[in-house]
Amino acid sequence: MFTQASLFILLLPLLGFLILILFGKRLPRQGDWLGTGFLGITLLLSLWLLIVKISSHSTEVFSSGFTWALIGDYSFTLGIMIDNLTVVMLVVVTLVSTLVHLFSIAYMKDDVRYSRYYAYLGLFSFSMLGIVLTSNLLLMYIFWELVGISSYLLIGHWYEKKSASDAANKAFIVNRIGDFGMFIGIMILFASFATFSFEGIFGALEAGELPFGSTGWLTAAGILIFCGAVGKSAQFPLHVWLPDAMEGPTPVSALIHAATMVAAGVYLVARVFPMLTADALLLIAYIGAITALIAATIAITQNDIKKVLAYSTVSQLGYMIMALGVGAWTAGFMHLVTHAAFKAGLFLGAGSVIYAMHTMLHKRHDHTTDAQDIRNMGGLRSKMPYTYVTFLIFTLAISGIPLTSGFLSKDEILAGTLAFSTLNGHWILPMIAFLVAGLTAFYMFRLLILTFHGKPADETGHQQIEESPFVMTLPLMILAALSLFFFYSFNPIGASSGWFWQALERPLSVVPEIVQPAAYPIFYQAVSSVHTLAMVLSVVIALTGIAIAVLMYHRKKLDPAAAAQKAGFLYTGSLNKWYFDEFYSKVFVGGVMAITRILRWFDEKVVDGIVNATAPIARGISRGSGWVDHNIVDGLVNATAAGASQAGGLLSRIQSGKVQTYLVYILFGMLLLGIFFI
Numbered sequence: 001m002f003t004q005a006s007l008f009i010l011l012l013p014l015l016g017f018l019i020l021i022l023f024g025k026r027l028p029r030q031g032d033w034l035g036t037g038f039l040g041i042t043l044l045l046s047l048w049l050l051i052v053k054i055s056s057h058s059t060e061v062f063s064s065g066f067t068w069a070l071i072g073d074y075s076f077t078l079g080i081m082i083d084n085l086t087v088v089m090l091v092v093v094t095l096v097s098t099l100v101h102l103f104s105i106a107y108m109k110d111d112v113r114y115s116r117y118y119a120y121l122g123l124f125s126f127s128m129l130g131i132v133l134t135s136n137l138l139l140m141y142i143f144w145e146l147v148g149i150s151s152y153l154l155i156g157h158w159y160e161k162k163s164a165s166d167a168a169n170k171a172f173i174v175n176r177i178g179d180f181g182m183f184i185g186i187m188i189l190f191a192s193f194a195t196f197s198f199e200g201i202f203g204a205l206e207a208g209e210l211p212f213g214s215t216g217w218l219t220a221a222g223i224l225i226f227c228g229a230v231g232k233s234a235q236f237p238l239h240v241w242l243p244d245a246m247e248g249p250t251p252v253s254a255l256i257h258a259a260t261m262v263a264a265g266v267y268l269v270a271r272v273f274p275m276l277t278a279d280a281l282l283l284i285a286y287i288g289a290i291t292a293l294i295a296a297t298i299a300i301t302q303n304d305i306k307k308v309l310a311y312s313t314v315s316q317l318g319y320m321i322m323a324l325g326v327g328a329w330t331a332g333f334m335h336l337v338t339h340a341a342f343k344a345g346l347f348l349g350a351g352s353v354i355y356a357m358h359t360m361l362h363k364r365h366d367h368t369t370d371a372q373d374i375r376n377m378g379g380l381r382s383k384m385p386y387t388y389v390t391f392l393i394f395t396l397a398i399s400g401i402p403l404t405s406g407f408l409s410k411d412e413i414l415a416g417t418l419a420f421s422t423l424n425g426h427w428i429l430p431m432i433a434f435l436v437a438g439l440t441a442f443y444m445f446r447l448l449i450l451t452f453h454g455k456p457a458d459e460t461g462h463q464q465i466e467e468s469p470f471v472m473t474l475p476l477m478i479l480a481a482l483s484l485f486f487f488y489s490f491n492p493i494g495a496s497s498g499w500f501w502q503a504l505e506r507p508l509s510v511v512p513e514i515v516q517p518a519a520y521p522i523f524y525q526a527v528s529s530v531h532t533l534a535m536v537l538s539v540v541i542a543l544t545g546i547a548i549a550v551l552m553y554h555r556k557k558l559d560p561a562a563a564a565q566k567a568g569f570l571y572t573g574s575l576n577k578w579y580f581d582e583f584y585s586k587v588f589v590g591g592v593m594a595i596t597r598i599l600r601w602f603d604e605k606v607v608d609g610i611v612n613a614t615a616p617i618a619r620g621i622s623r624g625s626g627w628v629d630h631n632i633v634d635g636l637v638n639a640t641a642a643g644a645s646q647a648g649g650l651l652s653r654i655q656s657g658k659v660q661t662y663l664v665y666i667l668f669g670m671l672l673l674g675i676f677f678i
Contacts, residue, residue, distance in 0.1 A: 002049065002082050003064045009045050009090060010080075010129050012038045013097075017122035024115025035118040036101040039125060043098045046090040053087045054503045063135050063199065074194060081135035081198065084503050085333070089132045089267055092337055093260055095482075096344045097125045099475035103348050104251045106469045107355055111249075117157055121255070124150035128260045132267065137186045137225075138196040144182070144228065144264070148175050151261050155248040167247040174241040178231020185224030188217060198271070205275055206510040215277060222280035225272055226287075233265025233317045236291040240580050243310040250351035253306060254344045262313060266320045266336045273329055274510045285325025285420075289432040292318030294578065296439040300446070301564075301574040304372050305350045308447050312398065313343060315436060319413055326429065327523050328416025330504050334495060335409035338488065342397040342406055345479035349391040352468040352476065353377065353451060356384060360464045369458075374447060379456035383465040388452045390476040395448045397483040399441035400542045405483050407538075408495040410437065412527075415534035419526035437538055441545030449553040493535060 016038040024031045065079020101121060108117055127150050130143030149172075156168030190196055192211035193204045211217035229235065234242035242262065246253055256262060269276075269284065276284070295314035302308045316339050323332030357371035369376055381388045397406035414437065417430040456462035467473065481487075489498020496502075552558040564571040573579065654665070 002053075002062045003080060005045050005049055006080050006082060006133055009042045009049075009094070010126065010133055012042050013122040013125040013129065017119050017126060020115050020119035020122065024119055027115070030115035030118070032101075032105050032114070032118050035122050036098070036105065038122065039094060039098040039101050042125075042129070043091070043094040046087070046094045049082070050087045050091050053082070053084060054499065059084065059505075061199075065135060076138065077136060077197065078139055079135035079197070080133045082133070085267075085270060086132055088333075088337060088500075088504065089263075090129065092263070092340045093125065093128050093132060096260060096340055097121070097128075097255060099344065099348070099478060100251045100255045103254075103351065103472050103475045104249075106471045107251055107351055108249060113157065117154075117249070120150055120153045120157070124154060124255065124260065128264065131264055135198060136196040137189065137198070137201075140268075141179075141183065141186060144179065144232070147232070147261055147264060148172060148179070151245075151256055154252045154256070155245045157248055157252065161247065164247040167241075167244040170244050171241040174238050175231040178227045178229070178238055181224045181227025181230075185221045185227070188221040188224065192217070202274055202510045218275070219277045219279045222272070222276045223283060226269060226276075226280065226284055229265030229268045229321070230287065231265070232268070233262050233321065234291075234314050235265070235287050235318065235321060236294055237580075239291055239295065239314050240584060242314055243307055243577070246304070246306040246310050250306065250347060250354055253310070254347035254351065262317055263336050263340065266317065266324070266332065269321065269324050270329065270333050270336075273324065281325045281327065282426075283325075285322050285426075285429060288318045288321030288323070288325055289429050290318070291315070292322060292436045293432050296436045296443070297574050298577050300439060300443040301571060303375055304370075305353065305374050305377075305447065305451065306347070306372055308374075308443060309343070309346050309350060312346075312440065312444065315440065316343065316398070319410070319433070319436065322429065322433065323413040323416055326417050326420035328413055328420075328527070330501055331409060331412035331416050331495070333504060334488070334500060335406075335413055337500070338397070338405035338409045338483070341479050341482040342394040342404075345390060345394040345476055345483065346398070348472070348475055348479070349387055349394060352384065352387045352472050353380060355468050355472065356380070356387075356465050359466070360461050363464055364461060366461075374450040376457045377451045378454045379452070379462055380465060381452040383462065384452075384467045386467060386473040387476060390473075390480040391448065391452065393480040393483050395444045399444055399546065400437055400538055402539065403485055403492050405485055405488055407492075408485055408488055408498075411493075411531075411535050411538055412495050414538050415527050415531045418530045418534050419523060422526055422530065423523060434537060434541055438541040438545040441542040442549045445546045445549035446553055449549060453554055494531075 016035045020027075020031045020035060027034065060083075062082040063079055065077045067075050068078045069076045101118070104117070104121070108114060111117055124147065127143050127146035131140055131147065134140045134143060152168045152172040155171055156165050158164045159168070186196070188211055189201055193201055193209065195201060195204075205218075211221055231238050245256060248256070292315045295311045295318060299308050299311035299315065302311060316335070320332045320335050320339070323329075323335065354371050357377070361367070361369055361371055393404070397404035400407045400410040414430065414433050417433045421427045421430050485492045488500045489495050491497045548558070552560055552563070576582075654661075
C-alpha cells in the first residue's frame with residue numbers, strides 16, 4: 001500500500017515533465033493545469049500517507065526495493081524507505097510545490113517559455129521527492145545531482161539576462177564543490193561496509209563495525225557527507241550562491257529557498273544523523289552558527305526585497321544545522337517544516353508585491369524604477385490588504401513571536417543550544433543563537449515597515465497599485481494559516497506536547513558509545529530545565545529587535561543614516577555582503593586565472609621554446625641526410641647503373657648476329673679452356 005502510493009507520488013511529477021517538455025505548447029493554456037493537477041494529486045497522496053503513518057503511532061520503517069545491478073560480490077539496489085521523517089517531508093515538498101504551481105499561473109502567465117517553466121518545476125519536484133523517498137545513499141546522490149540540474153534550469157529560466165545565466169552557473173558550480181565531498185564520504189562508507197543502504201550502514205555501525213576500524217574515518221565520512229549539505233543548504237563557506245539565485249522567477253525563489261532544494265541539506269543531515277560522531281556534530285553545530293550570524297548581519301542592510309529574504313533563508317538554515325549539531329534533532333527538523341510554510345509565504349508575498357509594482361510601472365511605461373527595491377515602495381498596506389496581513393503573520397512567525405509556528409520551533413532550538421552549552425561549555429553557540437534571533441526580528445520588521453507602512457515613495461504610482469489576483473493570494477492565505485501554532489501543537493508555548501514532536505522523536509544513535517556518548521537523556525533533562533529561560537529570553541530579544549525597527553523606520557525616532565555612519569565598516573561590510581564574492585573572485589577565480597596564465601606562459605616559452613629550438617637542429621639533420629642521400633646513396637646507385645650500362649655497351653659489340661663469328665668465339669673459348677686446364 002505504502003509502496004504503490006509512494007511510487008505514484010514520485011513518478012507523477014516526472015510524467016508531467018515529460019508531457020510538458022514534449023507537447024506543452026500544443027496543450028490548452030500550455031499545460032499549466034496538467035503540472036498543477038499532478039502536484040495536487042501528489043499532495044493528497046502525501047497527506048494520506050502522513051495521516052495513516054502518524055495515526056498508527058508506530059515507528060516501524062517500511063522499505064521495498066529490487067537489485068539493480070550485480071558487479072562481482074557487490075549488489076546495487078533501488079528502493080524506497082518510508083518512516084515518519086519521510087512522510088512529513090513528503091507533505092512539506094508537495095505542499096510548497098503545489099502552491100508554487102498555483103501561484104505561477106498568474107505570476108508567469110505572459111512568460112515566453114511558460115510550458116517549459118512548468119516542465120522544469122515538475123522535474124525539480126521529482127528530484128526532491130526522490131531524495132526524500134530513497135532508501136540508500138547511491139540513489140540519493142543521483143537525485144541530489146538531478147536537483148542541481150533542475151535548479152540550474154529554473155534559476156537560469158530567463159537566460160537572456162546575463163545576471164540570470166551567471167547566477168545559474170554560480171549555483172551549479174558552487175554546489176559541485178560540496179557534492180564532490182559528499183561523494184567521497186559515500187564511497188568511504190561503501191568501501192567499508194559494501195552497501196549504500198541506510199539500513200545496512202546503520203546495522204553495521206550498531207554491530208560495532210567502523211570504517212577501516214577507525215573512529216577517525218567515521219568522523220571524516222560524516223563530515224564529507226555533510227559537505228553536500230553545506231552546498232545545497234548554503235552553509236558557510238558555500239553560502240554565496242543562494243542570494244544570487246534571486247535572479248530566477250520569484251515563485252522559483254519560494255520553491256528553492258523554502259522547503260525544497262535548501263531543505264535537502266538539512267534533510268540529509270537528519271537522515272544520516274545516527275552515524276554522526278560527536279566530533280562531526282560539533283563541527284556541524286559551529287558551521288550552522290557561523291552561517292546564521294553572517295547571513296543575519298548581511299540581511300539588515302539589504303534593500304532588495306528578495307535579497308533580504310534570501311539572506312534570511314541562509315540564516316534560518318544555519319539555525320537548523322546548528323540545532324542538529326547540538327543534538328536538538330527534533331527541534332531542527334521541526335524548524336525546517338515550520339520555516340517551509342512562512343518562508344514560502346514570504347517569498348510568494350514578495351512576489352505579490354513585485355507583481356503589483358511591475359503592473360503599475362508597466363502602466364506608466366516606467367522601465368527604470370526597480371520594482372524590487374523596498375525604498376521604492378511604502379504604504380502598500382491599504383492597497384494590498386490580503387498580501388499585507390499574510391506577510392505580517394509570516395514576519396511574526398520568522399521573528400519567533402508567540403502563537404506562531406516559528407515561536408515553537410525556534411524556542412526549542414534556543415533551549416537546545418543553551419542546554420548543550422551547560423553540558424559542554426560551548427557558550428558561543430547560544431550567544432550567537434540569541435543574537436541572530438534579535439537580528440531576524442529587526443531586519444524582518446524593517447522589511448515589513450518599508451514595504452507596507454509609511455508614506456509611498458511615489459504618490460501618483462501608489463494610486464495605481466492593486467491587490468494581486470485570487471490565484472496568487474490563495475496560497476498566501478493557506479501558508480499563513482499553516483504558520484500558526486495549533487497545526488503543530490495545541491500548547492502555544494510547548495512544541496514537545498504536540499503531535500509533530502511526538503511523531504518525530506530523535507533517532508537513537510547507532511554508532512558506538514565511545515564515538516558518540518549516549519548522554520541524550522541528560523541532554524533532554526537540561527533542555528527541560530532551561531526551556532522557560534530560553535523562551536523568555538527569545539521573546540524579550542525578539543521584541544527588542546522589533547522595537548528598534550519601529551523606532552528607526554516607522555516612528556523615525558532613530559536616524560538610519562546616522563546609525564550607518566556611526567557603524568562605519570560594520571555597515572559597509574554588511575551592505576557589501578562582507579566582501580565574500582570579491583574575496584572568492586580574487587582568490588579562487590583570480591587564482592585559477594593566474595594558474596591558466598602561468599600555464600600559458602609555460603606552453604609558449606618552455607614547450608614552444610623547446611619545439612622551436614629543435615627546429616634548426618632538425619633542419620640541419622635533414623640537410624645532412626639529404627646530402628648523404630643525394631651524394632652517397634644516389635651516387636652509388638648512379639655509379640652502379642653507369643657501370644652496368646658501359647658493360648652492356650661492350651657486350652653489345654660482340655653481338656653481331658653472324659653465325660660464323662659466334663663459331664670463332666666458341667673455338668677461341670674452347671682453346672682458352674684447354675690451355676687453362678692443361
